[in-house]
Every structure is written in structure tokens, then in C-alpha cells.
Amino acid sequence: xxxxAVLARIDETLPDSLDRLMSLLRIPSISTDPAFxxxxxxxxxxxxxxxxxxxxxxxxxxxxxxxxxxxxxxxxGRHLLFYGHYDVQPVDPLNLWDRDPFDPAVEETPKGKVIxxxxxxxxxxxxxxxxxxxRAWKHVHGSLPGNxxxxxxxxxxxxxxxxxxxxxxxxxxxSADLALICDTGLFEETVPAIVxxxxxxxxxxxxxxxxxxxxxxxxxxxxxxxxxxxxARIIASLHDEDGRVTVPGFYDxxxxxxxxxxxxxxxxxxxxxRFLGEVGLSEPAGEKDRTxxxxxxxxxxxxxxGIWGGYTGAGFKTVLPAEAHAKISFRLVGKQDxxxxxxxxxALVRSMLPPDCExxxxxxxxxxxxxxxxxxxxxxxxxxxLTEEWGRPAAFVGCxxxxxxxxxxxxxxxxxxxxxxxGRDDDQIHSPNEKYDLESFHKGIRSWARILARIAG
Amino acid sequence: xxxxAVLARIDETLPDSLDRLMSLLRIPSISTDPAFxxxxxxxxxxxxxxxxxxxxxxxxxxxxxxxxxxxxxxxxGRHLLFYGHYDVQPVDPLNLWDRDPFDPAVEETPKGKVIxxxxxxxxxxxxxxxxxxxRAWKHVHGSLPGNxxxxxxxxxxxxxxxxxxxxxxxxxxxSADLALICDTGLFEETVPAIVxxxxxxxxxxxxxxxxxxxxxxxxxxxxxxxxxxxxARIIASLHDEDGRVTVPGFYDxxxxxxxxxxxxxxxxxxxxxRFLGEVGLSEPAGEKDRTxxxxxxxxxxxxxxGIWGGYTGAGFKTVLPAEAHAKISFRLVGKQDxxxxxxxxxALVRSMLPPDCExxxxxxxxxxxxxxxxxxxxxxxxxxxLTEEWGRPAAFVGCxxxxxxxxxxxxxxxxxxxxxxxGRDDDQIHSPNEKYDLESFHKGIRSWARILARIAG
Numbered sequence: 073x074x075x076x077a078v079l080a081r082i083d084e085t086l087p088d089s090l091d092r093l094m095s096l097l098r099i100p101s102i103s104t105d106p107a108f109x110x111x112x113x114x115x116x117x118x119x120x121x122x123x124x125x126x127x128x129x130x131x132x133x134x135x136x137x138x139x140x141x142x143x144x145x146x147x148x149g150r151h152l153l154f155y156g157h158y159d160v161q162p163v164d165p166l167n168l169w170d171r172d173p174f175d176p177a178v179e180e181t182p183k184g185k186v187i188x189x190x191x192x193x194x195x196x197x198x199x200x201x202x203x204x205x206x207r208a209w210k211h212v213h214g215s216l217p218g219n220x221x222x223x224x225x226x227x228x229x230x231x232x233x234x235x236x237x238x239x240x241x242x243x244x245x246x247s248a249d250l251a252l253i254c255d256t257g258l259f260e261e262t263v264p265a266i267v268x269x270x271x272x273x274x275x276x277x278x279x280x281x282x283x284x285x286x287x288x289x290x291x292x293x294x295x296x297x298x299x300x301x302x303x304a305r306i307i308a309s310l311h312d313e314d315g316r317v318t319v320p321g322f323y324d325x326x327x328x329x330x331x332x333x334x335x336x337x338x339x340x341x342x343x344x345x346r347f348l349g350e351v352g353l354s355e356p357a358g359e360k361d362r363t364x365x366x367x368x369x370x371x372x373x374x375x376x377x378g379i380w381g382g383y384t385g386a387g388f389k390t391v392l393p394a395e396a397h398a399k400i401s402f403r404l405v406g407k408q409d410x411x412x413x414x415x416x417x418x419a420l421v422r423s424m425l426p427p428d429c430e431x432x433x434x435x436x437x438x439x440x441x442x443x444x445x446x447x448x449x450x451x452x453x454x455x456x457x458l459t460e461e462w463g464r465p466a467a468f469v470g471c472x473x474x475x476x477x478x479x480x481x482x483x484x485x486x487x488x489x490x491x492x493x494x495g496r497d498d499d500q501i502h503s504p505n506e507k508y509d510l511e512s513f514h515k516g517i518r519s520w521a522r523i524l525a526r527i528a529g
Numbered sequence: 530x531x532x533x534a535v536l537a538r539i540d541e542t543l544p545d546s547l548d549r550l551m552s553l554l555r556i557p558s559i560s561t562d563p564a565f566x567x568x569x570x571x572x573x574x575x576x577x578x579x580x581x582x583x584x585x586x587x588x589x590x591x592x593x594x595x596x597x598x599x600x601x602x603x604x605x606g607r608h609l610l611f612y613g614h615y616d617v618q619p620v621d622p623l624n625l626w627d628r629d630p631f632d633p634a635v636e637e638t639p640k641g642k643v644i645x646x647x648x649x650x651x652x653x654x655x656x657x658x659x660x661x662x663x664r665a666w667k668h669v670h671g672s673l674p675g676n677x678x679x680x681x682x683x684x685x686x687x688x689x690x691x692x693x694x695x696x697x698x699x700x701x702x703x704s705a706d707l708a709l710i711c712d713t714g715l716f717e718e719t720v721p722a723i724v725x726x727x728x729x730x731x732x733x734x735x736x737x738x739x740x741x742x743x744x745x746x747x748x749x750x751x752x753x754x755x756x757x758x759x760x761a762r763i764i765a766s767l768h769d770e771d772g773r774v775t776v777p778g779f780y781d782x783x784x785x786x787x788x789x790x791x792x793x794x795x796x797x798x799x800x801x802x803r804f805l806g807e808v809g810l811s812e813p814a815g816e817k818d819r820t821x822x823x824x825x826x827x828x829x830x831x832x833x834x835g836i837w838g839g840y841t842g843a844g845f846k847t848v849l850p851a852e853a854h855a856k857i858s859f860r861l862v863g864k865q866d867x868x869x870x871x872x873x874x875x876a877l878v879r880s881m882l883p884p885d886c887e888x889x890x891x892x893x894x895x896x897x898x899x900x901x902x903x904x905x906x907x908x909x910x911x912x913x914x915l916t917e918e919w920g921r922p923a924a925f926v927g928c929x930x931x932x933x934x935x936x937x938x939x940x941x942x943x944x945x946x947x948x949x950x951x952g953r954d955d956d957q958i959h960s961p962n963e964k965y966d967l968e969s970f971h972k973g974i975r976s977w978a979r980i981l982a983r984i985a986g
Contacts, residue, residue: 260642271747275845285807290728290930293832293860294824297814300833300855303774304764311758348752352741355884357754367751375750376757377848378839383856388732388893390858390930391834398757399840403750427812436845473747473847 074212075525081208082517086378089204089517090178090187090510092122096158096196097176097189101136104230110469112226115158119203119224123319126207129217135234140227142245145206145216149529150450153248153487155477156255160191161502168504178510185510186294190470194501197508198254198493199224201516218484218529220237221248223475228255232476233304239484247485250450250527253477254520257495258512259340259469264458264519266451267491268371268444269470270478274413275436278303278421280396282429284383287392297428299396301379306424310374317374317402325407329370336467337365337419346382369470373403399436402471410438442478443487450527454490457522461515494519531669532982535650538665539974546661546974547635547644547967549579551617554633555974560595561687562614563778569595569683572615574758577941583664584673592691595683599702600661603807604650606986607907609679610705610944612934613656613712613769614685618959625961634963635967642967651958654965655711655950656681675986677704682934696941700734704942707907708932712723714952715969716926721906721976724948725901726826726927728934729861731870732893735760735878737853739886741872743839744849756853757838763881765854767831774831774859776874782864786827793924794822826927829861830854856893860929867895875939899935901945907984911947914979918972951976965980 082089087202101115102108116132121131123143138159144528163173171177176189185196188247202222209217223246227234239246259265280299287296312318323363329337342365348354362371381396383389391462402417404410414435421431446468457468471491494512495501538544558572559565573589574598580587585599595616607974620630628634633646644654659679666674681701684691698705701896718721735755744753769775786794799822805811815824824830838853840846859874861867871892878888905924915923928948935946952958953970 166598219748260904275847277845282810287808288930289830289832289834289858290730290928291825292808293830293858293929294815294819294828295801295813295821296808296810297812298832299766300836303815304761304833304836307758307761308765330629344752351737351744351749351753353753353885355754356752357752357883357885358751362751368748370734371751373746373750375746375755375849376761376839377746377845378841378850379757379761379853380837380841382833382835383834384837388856388858389834390730390735390832393834397841398667401750401846403747406623426814428810428814438861460774472750508635509947517576 076521077209077212078521078525079518080400081211082204082341082521085208086514089200090513093133093187093513094176095196095365096200097191098174098179100174101191101226103160104163105162105211105219109138116141116224116226119158122203123222125204126210128222130222135238137234139232140226140238141222141224141467143222145218145220147216147218147220147529149218149248150248150527151219151221152200152246152252152528153223153246154252155223155225155252157195157200157225157335158199159226159229160196161229163190170505173506180222183422187510188505188507189282190506192506192508193495193499194506195228195255197513198495198516201253201513202254202520204517205520205524207498207516209524211219217524220528221246235477236484239480243485248487250448251481251487251489252473253489253491254493255475256412256491256493257469257499258472259499260342261496263340263464264462264466265469266454266458266466267471268446268451268477269405270437270442270475271372271470271472272408272441273474274402274404274409274410274438276400276414276417277434277436278400279432280429281394281432283392285395287391289392292392294390297426299429300447302395302426302429303379303381303396306421307376309424314368317372319374319420321415324371325409326372327406329366332432336450337469339465340365340467365374368472370405372405372408375401377401398465400457403442408439408441414438439474439476439479440483444490448488451490453526454492454523457526459521461519461522492519492523530788534669534977536664536975536980538668539661539978542665543706543971545790546657547970550644550654550657550970553634553657554648555631557631558616558648558683559619560684561618561921566595569616571945573598573681573683574734579660579680583660585679587679590691592695594691597683597695598679598681598692600679602675602677604673604675604677604986605985606675607707608676608678608705609707609709609710609985610640610703611659611679611709612680612682613659614652614682615656616683616686617651617653618686620647622730622961627962637906640820643964644970645962645964645968646678648664649963650952650956651713651963652685654970655952655973656952657710658970658978659709661974662977662981666981669959670890674981677985678703679710693937693941694933698938706819708938708944708946709948710932710946710948712932712955713928713948713950714956716924718953718955720797720921721919721923722926723912723915723923724928724932725903725908725925727899727932728829728860728927728929729865729867729896729898729929731861731867731895732858733857733871734891734893735855735857736889737757737886738851738889740849740851743851745910746847749849754851755882756886757850758834759883759886760838760853760855764833766881772814774829776831776870778873778875779870781869782827782866783795784863786823790925794926797822797924825929829862829865831857833857848963862898863900865898867897869897896931896933896936899946900949908947910983911949911980914983915949915976918976920981949976949980
């Protein structure tokens with residue numbers, strides 16, 4: 073069977089795969105620092121060259137920022153687009169690294185061999201799992217797997233300023249039937265997972281204004297309205313006693329889990345006590361009668377991310393401030409409409425203002441939740457492939473945070489994304505001593521071979 | 530009648546009085562800046578010398594900081610102690626002054642002649658009103674008015690670090706029957722006033738702690754408790770719908786105004802609309818069914834003076850902070866017990882903490898309200914004296930802020946204080962272009978002569 077041959081080839085050539093990854097890791101492609109602009113270009117060219125060597129029609133394509141790498145396999149059948157990013161985070165504080173971040177090495181650790189170096193997990197090691205799978209496939213089959221496009225970004229760690237314009241300009245070229253994204257992790261370090269639910273995010277900043285200037289609380293305390301108190305009342309009213317958000321219409325479009333997904337999540341046996349205990353907490357806050365995992369993956373929230381007003385320095389100042397501020401975010405799920413929620417939130421705040429107070433709002437973004445159509449058989453196929461490779465039942469999971477690229481693929485290119493990755497919670501991405509388990513790299517390559525065998529072509 | 534002779538002498542010698550004030554104003558006695566240490570000593574010596582010339586047994590007395598000036602008249606009868614301070618505020622920003630702050634001059638303005646210069650109102654001009662009244666008295670009577678002590682501080686503008694130790698060390702020497710303090714103002718610039726109610730102040734800082742570190746709101750938003758929300762709920766609960774403070778026992782010791790004082794305050798015809806309108810407000814907040822003046826002078830409050838937590842910079846950060854902070858102050862009146870209120874406030878906060886939250890408190894001072902015994906006939910006598918001099922009925926008023934010296938006189942020296950002053954709201958004390966109306970200086974001297982004629986000896 074040809075999949076076995078591909079897997080065998082992967083195993084045999086792992087040292088070569090590792091060498092290639094090391095070469096890529098040696099390029100300090102820090103996208104946010106202009107001093108590394110040439111290195112980003114070099115990483116893009118290295119990848120384009122590697123893809124061309126595999127038979128992709130590939131090039132490093134200029135943008136106003138760092139280049140995009142695009143390669144087409146030119147096969148037939150269902151069009152799959154693979155996404156990863158070749159840029160990396162800065163490395164400071166450098167003194168906290170145990171080795172040069174751009175002189176990677178395989179190190180022995182109590183938990184097994186790891187590839188140590190900046191970008192090993194985020195995202196060079198991950199994107200190379202896919203390319204290496206293609207390489208083994210090509211060796212065995214003589215051709216690349218089906219109608220495949222590879223799309224690698226160089227600005228993921230610096231806000232992706234060129235991404236949307238590039239996708240809009242090359243919409244026809246990049247629109248595929250399904251995107252594959254390799255920038256996520258295993259569930260609790262061992263269970264393969266496909267992220268199919270991504271929470272959306274609505275960011276709001278509000279400023280409550282009262283008097284025209286800061287007042288002395290001895291002179292005005294009492295008769296003058298205090299905007300901090302007004303703000304506190306508004307914030308306190310945003311949740312009811314059951315932890316539900318009180319913004320009118322907030323739960324419109326929020327759906328309950330399907331029995332199938334609920335069963336998968338229960339099977340994950342997520343250790344809620346450990347999850348909370350690791351950050352010093354013991355009791356789940358939030359909505360009553362919902363488990364933490366359910367809350368994080370499938371329930372919407374309202375959180376205050378920042379608050380400030382009046383005197384905040386050392387000592388004391390008896391000021392009655394003219395303004396008070398808060399940054400508030402809503403995590404969204406299902407079919408919640410961010411713009412409708414923004415409108416209702418602002419109306420609620422305005423309805424709570426006492427006389428002489430005004431409110432100003434600033435918009436910090438509004439993106440809907442991403443919910444993949446897992447009725448597409450490719451999802452179930454991939455789940456089975458991952459289950460086979462890792463020996464544990466893979467799950468369709470949620471992601472509490474936002475992965476903007478998945479949203480852009482949906483809104484700009486009209487395609488769902490399948491998020492599969494092999495990172496682990498202790499990979500120290502964005503931190504000193506980043507690593508990627510050699511097992512993640514090896515089984516990651518094998519996972520993609522298995523997935524491609526089921527869904528490509 | 531000898532009072533008339535004293536008043537006539539004051540009128541005749543006003544230019545000389547003014548010259549002496551100008552000499553004192555030329556000494557840059559900025560107490561907070563060590564560069565002016567010698568100038569502070571010089572101002573103290575200038576005053577001691579002047580007092581000795583008047584027949585006081587007076588000296589500039591060293592402290593670990595700037596000297597105190599103490600002078601005794603050595604007469605008989607009721608012992609009165611006069612307090613003022615010879616130190617002044619810094620003068621920066623210097624470029625906002627229209628003249629050298631330490632080169633004072635009398636200037637014509639649309640509202641009459643003013644003495645322009647740092648310290649003219651706060652407090653050199655005010656303290657000299659009393660000394661000049663003594664000078665005229667001495668000239669007419671041949672002796673100083675009764676059993677009088679003058680006590681002048683040089684650290685009022687820099688936290689008075691030496692004051693309490695000095696008073697404690699010289700308790701017998703400084704304890705009098707009544708203190709006279711000249712560091713306040715006319716009511717609304719025209720009505721003479723004696724401050725008989727000073728609000729106390731309790732300052733509290735609280736830190737609500739939840740998780741052991743800042744969390745990502747995508748990862749933890751929902752199941753992890755948010756200390757900003759906890760803090761907002763606590764703050765929102767500190768007042769009820771009628772604007773009353775909810776701390777248990779808070780109103781113990783709060784008394785209603787006497788009919789007499791209430792009538793005096795009504796006669797002041799305080800313009801509430803203008804008071805609020807000047808700072809952009811239109812409706813009184815605070816307790817229902819209380820006028821703004823009543824609230825500021827005679828009602829206790831709870832205000833939030835500062836709040837902070839989470840991300841407060843530009844843009845947005847989806848952080849779930851580990852801590853949230855607030856600075857909260859209580860203005861106290863009547864016989865409210867600051868320490869009891871602190872205890873009850875802290876207990877209330879603790880009772881509102883959800884699981885996994887802790888609170889830490891920091892103490893920013895606790896001083897009870899000052900309520901002078903206006904049944905002492907000296908108060909009514911002084912009120913009549915001021916009414917005669919200014920041609921408008923003088924009033925016993927409150928002060929929304931705190932005047933610490935009055936509290937120290939009560940707690941350390943066991944005496945009440947009568948606060949009489951002639952400053953005006955537009956004197957720009959602590960600001961560039963400080964001034965004191967020539968009328969305040971002149972009628973201030975005459976006021977003290979009239980008061981001393983009624984209460985001294």
C-alpha cells in the first residue's frame with residue numbers, strides 16, 4: 073500500500089528532514105524588526121527554492137512588507153491550500169536563552185528529544201511537517217498530492233499588514249476548496265485535535281466623561297458625579313447572577329453543542345481542576361452549569377481587559393476625575409453578530425448614564441466566530457487519520473482565542489479551514505528557549521501523509 | 530473708644546504694614562526645595578525679630594526641618610494661640626508668571642488693587658493681618674492683647690514633618706484655650722466666614738487578587754474570575770439608589786444641622802447651579818434631598834479617587850489581569866469614627882469576594898472630622914466682629930476638605946480652633962500669579978483688631 077511506503081520513506085529520511093528544518097531555523101526571519109528584512113526575504117527564497125525542487129510552481133512574491141511564498145502543485149481534484157508562516161518572534165531577552173536562538177540543535181530532555189531554537193514550533197517546524205510529507209509523497213508516487221497550493225506568510229508575527237491586500241489581489245489564485253492550517257497544537261500535549269470552532273472577538277473601549285476637569289473631592293465630593301462610579305456600575309451590570317451577559321440579544325445565534333461534539337469533549341477528560349489550579353484558581357467562574365472547556369470553546373463571554381481613571385500613582389490624591397476608561401472585549405461564538413452586539417452594548421451603556429455624563433466609544437475590532445462545516449467529509453477523514461497516527465481518538469475542538477487567518481480565508485476567499493497542528497503547551501513559543509518535540513515533527517509529517525492520503529486528489 | 534483708635538491706627542499705617550509684608554514676600558521661603566533652606570530660616574528669623582520688636586518673647590526655634598517661630602505676649606486672661614505658616618509653594622512653571630514671584634508689587638486690576646507675589650495669600654499676607662493688628666493694638670494700648678501666643682510653621686507646604694513632634698515636645702507651652710488660624714477664605718469672595726466644621730478623611734487602597742498571573746482572555750475568559758469585575762461590583766455596591774453609603778454603621782455619629790446653622794447657610798444663598806455649572810455639571814449627584822452645600826460641608830461621602838487594572842495603553846490587549854486596584858476615600862463629619870468605618874468597610878469588601886479572590890488593603894490615613902464647639906461665646910463674638918467689619922452677616926461654615934492643623938490642635942493640644950481668613954477663590958494659591966486683595970489685607974487686619982477686642986484678655 074502506497075501510504076505505508078510514504079510513511080516508511082518519512083521514517084527513513086527523518087534525519088534529512090531535520091537537516092532542512094535546521095537550515096531554515098538558522099535564518100533569523102524576525103518580521104517585526106526592520107534589521108532582519110533581508111533575512112525574511114532569504115527565508116522566503118529558501119522555501120520557494122525548496123518547493124520548486126519538489127515540483128511546485130513556486131516563487132517568493134513581493135509585498136510592501138515581507139514576501140509571500142506561493143507554490144502550486146498543479147494537480148487535479150479538490151483544491152487544497154496549505155498555510156503556514158516563516159517569520160518568527162523576536163528573541164529578547166536574549167540572556168534567558170540557553171543557546172543562540174538561531175543556532176538550533178536537537179537536545180535530550182527528560183520528556184524526550186526536542187528541536188531547540190526560535191521558530192522550531194512557531195511556525196517553521198510545523199510548516200515543514202507538511203512540506204516534508206509532500207516530499208515523501210512525491211518520492212513514492214512520482215507526483216505531488218493532487219491540486220495543492222502552498223501559501224506561506226512572512227508577517228504573521230507582526231500584524232500581517234500585507235495579508236489582506238495580497239489575498240484580495242490574488243483571490244482567484246488562492247481560493248481553494250479547503251484550507252489546511254498548521255499553526256495549532258495537540259490537546260493537552262497528547263491528543264490530536266482539529267480546531268473547528270474559533271471564537272470571534274469584539275473589542276470596545278469606553279470613556280465616561282463627567283465634569284470638564286478633575287475636581288477636588290473635598291470641594292466637590294458628594295454633589296459632583298464621579299465617572300469611576302458610573303463606570304463601575306455599568307461594568308457590574310454586564311453580567312447577571314448566573315454569569316450570563318446582560319447585553320440585550322447577546323445570546324442570539326449561540327447554539328448548543330451537537331451530541332457528537334459533546335461526546336468527543338467529554339472523552340477528552342479535560343482536567344478542569346488542574347487547568348485552573350495551574351494559575352492559582354480552584355472554582356470555575358463564569359456561566360453557571362457550564363464546564364470550563366465548554367465555556368472556553370463554545371460559549372461567548374464579556375471581559376474587562378483594562379480599566380483606569382483618577383490617580384493611580386503612589387500615595388493618595390483626593391481627586392474626583394473628569395473621566396474614567398475601560399477596555400472591554402466580547403468573545404463570540406456560533407452565529408453571533410458582532411456589529412449587532414456592539415450596537416446593543418453601546419445602547420445599554422448609554423441607557424445607564426446618569427445626568428451630566430457622556431460616553432465615547434472606540435472600536436477595537438469586530439470579528440465573528442469561525443465555525444467550520446464539519447459535515448464536509450474531509451474533517452472526519454482527517455480525524456480518523458490523526459487517530460491512527462497518534463493512537464488516541466482525535467477530537468474536533470474549539471479554540472478560545474482568535475486565529476485571524478481562518479476568518480480571512482472564510483471572508484475573503486470563501487473557504488473553510490482545517491486547523492491541525494502538533495505544538496505542545498510547553499513549547500515556549502514567543503518566549504526564550506522555544507522548542508518543538510522531535511516526536512511532533514516526525515509524527516506531524518506522518519500525520520499529513522495520512523491526511524493527504526484520505527482527502528487529496 | 531480704644532477699638533476705634535486701633536482701627537484708625539491701622540488705616541493710617543497701612544502703607545507701612547504693606548512695606549513689611551513686601552519685605553517678607555521677597556524672601557523665597559519654598560519649604561519643599563532644599564535649595565531654599567536658608568531662605569526659610571531667614572523668613573523665620575525676620576518674623577521672630579518683628580515679633581520681638583512688638584514685645585513678644587519670640588524666637589526662631591530649630592527643628593529637624595525648617596524652624597518654628599514661637600512668640601509669647603505674656604499677658605493675662607484667656608490663652609489664645611495664633612497659627613500661620615511662613616513657607617510658600619514652589620513657583621514653577623515660572624514662565625506663566627507675569628512678574629518675578631519674589632518681587633511683589635501692588636497692581637491695579639478691574640476688581641481693585643491686589644498684592645501680587647508668591648505667598649501673598651498663602652499664607653504670608655494672611656498671617657501678617659494678625660501681626661499688624663497686634664502692632665496697632667500695642668501702639669494704642671501700650672501692651673499686646675492679653676495672653677497671646679503666636680506659632681508660625683515653615684513646613685505647611687511640604688507635609689509638616691516636624692509639626693507633630695514639635696507640638697508633642699512643647700505641649701505645655703503651646704496648649705492654649707483656643708487656637709486662631711488664618712489660612713482660609715471669605716465665602717464666595719464677599720461673605721466673612723468662620724469655619725467650624727471640617728470633614729475628616731479616611732483613605733483606603735484595595736487590591737483585588739485572583740489568578741497568580743495575568744491570563745489570556747481567549748484561553749481563560751469565562752472560567753477564570755476577573756478581578757476588575759469583582760472590583761467594579763464592590764464599588765457599585767458602596768452606594769444605594771439614594772446615594773447613601775452602604776458601609777454598615779457608616780452614618781453612626783452623623784448629626785443633622787442645628788436650626789441656627791441651617792438658617793445661616795440658607796442666608797448665604799449659595800448658587801448651586803453656578804457652582805456645578807462652572808465645572809460643566811448641571812444636576813447634583815450624591816444623596817437625594819440634600820443640597821450641594823449641605824453635602825460638601827456636613828455630609829459624609831465615599832468616593833473612588835483612582836482605579837486601575839489590566840491593560841491601559843494604546844490599542845487593545847486581551848488580558849485577564851491578575852489584580853485590580855482602587856483608591857477610595859471617605860469624607861467624614863460629626864462624630865464618625867474613622868477606624869470603625871475602616872473596619873466595617875474592609876469587612877464589607879471581604880464579604881463580597883467570590884471564591885479564589887483575595888484583597889489587600891493599604892492605609893492612606895484616617896482623621897476624624899473637626900467640629901468646633903460653637904457654644905463657646907468666642908465664636909459668636911468673632912462672628913459679630915466680622916459682620917461689623919465686612920457689612921455682611923458672617924456665617925459659621927463648613928469646609929469640604931481637610932485642614933490637618935485644626936485636627937492636630939484638637940488631638941495633641943486639646944484645643945478647638947477658630948478658622949478665620951480673608952482669601953478669595955481667585956487668589957491663585959499654589960499657582961502662578963498668586964495675589965491677595967489689598968482689601969483682604971486691610972480689612973483682615975481690622976477684622977482681627979475687632980475680634981481681639983471682643984475675645985482677648
